[in-house]
Amino acid sequence: MRDLPNDPIERLIALLARTPGLGRRSARRAVLKMLMHPQDTMLPLADALTQAAQAVRPCETCGNLDARSPCGICRDPQRDRHLICVVEGVAELWALERAHAHRGLYHVLGGVLSPLGGVGPEDLAIQPLLSRIGEGGVEEVIVALPATVDGTATAHYLTDRLKPTGVAVTRLAQGVPVGGALDVLDEGTLAAALRARRPV
Amino acid sequence: MRDLPNDPIERLIALLARTPGLGRRSARRAVLKMLMHPQDTMLPLADALTQAAQAVRPCETCGNLDARSPCGICRDPQRDRHLICVVEGVAELWALERAHAHRGLYHVLGGVLSPLGGVGPEDLAIQPLLSRIGEGGVEEVIVALPATVDGTATAHYLTDRLKPTGVAVTRLAQGVPVGGALDVLDEGTLAAALRARRPV
Numbered sequence: 001m002r003d004l005p006n007d008p009i010e011r012l013i014a015l016l017a018r019t020p021g022l023g024r025r026s027a028r029r030a031v032l033k034m035l036m037h038p039q040d041t042m043l044p045l046a047d048a049l050t051q052a053a054q055a056v057r058p059c060e061t062c063g064n065l066d067a068r069s070p071c072g073i074c075r076d077p078q079r080d081r082h083l084i085c086v087v088e089g090v091a092e093l094w095a096l097e098r099a100h101a102h103r104g105l106y107h108v109l110g111g112v113l114s115p116l117g118g119v120g121p122e123d124l125a126i127q128p129l130l131s132r133i134g135e136g137g138v139e140e141v142i143v144a145l146p147a148t149v150d151g152t153a154t155a156h157y158l159t160d161r162l163k164p165t166g167v168a169v170t171r172l173a174q175g176v177p178v179g180g181a182l183d184v185l186d187e188g189t190l191a192a193a194l195r196a197r198r199p200v
Numbered sequence: 201m202r203d204l205p206n207d208p209i210e211r212l213i214a215l216l217a218r219t220p221g222l223g224r225r226s227a228r229r230a231v232l233k234m235l236m237h238p239q240d241t242m243l244p245l246a247d248a249l250t251q252a253a254q255a256v257r258p259c260e261t262c263g264n265l266d267a268r269s270p271c272g273i274c275r276d277p278q279r280d281r282h283l284i285c286v287v288e289g290v291a292e293l294w295a296l297e298r299a300h301a302h303r304g305l306y307h308v309l310g311g312v313l314s315p316l317g318g319v320g321p322e323d324l325a326i327q328p329l330l331s332r333i334g335e336g337g338v339e340e341v342i343v344a345l346p347a348t349v350d351g352t353a354t355a356h357y358l359t360d361r362l363k364p365t366g367v368a369v370t371r372l373a374q375g376v377p378v379g380g381a382l383d384v385l386d387e388g389t390l391a392a393a394l395r396a397r398r399p400v
Contacts, residue, residue: 004244008255008267012248018241019222019230026221029383031252032291033220035265038253041218044204046249048212052231053238053246055208065235067208091232 063108263308
């Protein structure tokens with residue numbers, strides 16, 4: 001453990017301050033608060049961290065993170081196995097799960113193509129996706145990649161690779177976010193929403 | 201462990217979200233980030249939490265939290281043992297230490313008097329402070345309590361209790377914002393207030 005203080009309190013503050021979203025000041029306050037009731041706060045958190053670190057691994061089928069592999073979603077008999085939603089990462093998978101809008105399975109790509117970042121097709125889980133489709137039963141692949149330059153390029157590339165399999169390929173609709181004010185939206189989104197307008 | 205999910209990931213998110221300063225959304229993002237390198241992030245943090253929970257206790261002399269008792273400040277031969285700074289809690293003690301402005305010892309009161317909150321003199325470490333002074337060698341007590349109504353009342357009460365001991369009693373200079381908590385103040389203000397302390 002490099003550059004960490006030996007003192008238990010300072011060491012804990014330094015490690016907790018590495019948590020995304022917590023700065024050093026918040027970490028210090030949190031540690032002080034936890035030290036008031038260490039048995040009720042610090043030991044359960046330590047236990048949960050250890051358990052998660054030991055148990056959680058990527059699902060061998062879809063790439064989701066779970067304590068079991070295949071993951072809970074891949075094992076769920078209620079999920080529609082004809083439908084695979086392709087996402088960039090686990091964060092996006094979890095976001096879609098919170099929306100309760102997708103009842104099919106997932107496939108985590110592990111990134112998007114990035115010529116400048118040195119990310120090529122062989123760095124992404126594209127071949128495993130083709131293998132899953134090759135096993136049969138998949139009817140539609142929803143490409144739910146970010147609407148960035150790299151995300152869009154990856155979606156195009158993926159669509160080309162999926163074409164020979166014969167499955168239907170769809171992508172998320174672009175438009176105005178639900179509850180979003182028009183005047184703070186960027187021009188690209190507004191233009192896309194206008195182009196994709198639908199009769200009421 | 202009440203009301204906690206069984207799933208290791210959900211359980212960790214729920215526990216981490218209890219950390220002051222982290223909401224559920226930040227906790228989820230932090231867990232996801234940590235799960236990318238669990239051995240380097242989660243296990244050291246779990247270890248530091250366990251160690252701190254087991255080692256850290258209140259100093260039997262001053263009430264500071266430390267892995268040893270008496271604490272590092274009370275043991276430090278460089279500190280001026282004629283000077284005791286009375287603070288409300290450990291957060292305030294740490295804030296003063298960060299300001300590097302006080303070279304004496306501390307005494308953690310464990311709160312301030314609060315008639316409405318049901319906090320009386322017997323709930324605070326006032327008698328232990330008088331005992332420390334009774335052991336001799338203390339020449340000045342700096343009352344560094346918050347400039348709130350309860351803090352000011354506590355400072356007055358404490359001054360009255362200290363009068364018979366014959367030690368000089370001083371307080372932090374005005375310069376501490378009225379109604380402000382000590383532990384969120386910047387070091388410069390704290391240092392200036394300490395330097396300009398005045399007899400009561």
